[in-house]
Amino acid sequence: MSRRKAREMAVQALFQLDFNAGVTSEEALTAVFSEREGAISETTKSYAKSLVEGTQSNLAAIDNYISDLSREWKIDRMAGVDRNIARMAIYEMKYSEERLQPGVAINEAVELAKTFGTEDSSRFINGILGSIVKNKQLS
Structure with a gap:
């Protein structure tokens, strides 16, 4: 299994769900x-x-x-791709049954931002997630 590939597909599905009211997670994933x-x-x-359902x-x-x-x-003014990458990373750090270490989750999110976001997305994602790790209890 490629978790990176799964994350890429999950971000694409989350983006669809974010911008298309009435679409189910199953439809977006399909x-x-x-x-x-x-x-x-x-x-x-x-x-x-x-990842999508969680x-x-x-x-x-x-x-x-x-x-x-x-x-x-x-949150509604953030770029849709950035918003959904950050959401998924936070899910993986805080809510997932197999919680990721913050460093791993942030690295994966930054790589997704480089693939799907703008030139500034990776820095933005790194900043947001880094602040959450520094200032919030994730357990």
Whole structure:
């Protein structure tokens, strides 16, 4: 299983869910999976699904973490890709059954930001997540 690939697909699905009211997580994931060339293992699909559903289930609490530390930007004014990468990283650090160490989660999020975001996204993601780790209890 490629967790990086699962995270990439999960971010794409979360982005779709963020901007398309009425789309279910299952529909968003199906669309993302169908766009991928080649076979995607069931374990990779399963991990992507758990990331999407877990992030969605904890969205209000996750958004509170982000809002508390990014006073200059309201959550709805953040770039959609950045917002969803940060949400998923926080889910993996705080709520996932297999919690990631903050350094690993931040590194993965920064790499996703480099792939999907703008030139400034990786610095923004690193700053937001670093602030959360420094200022909040993640356990």
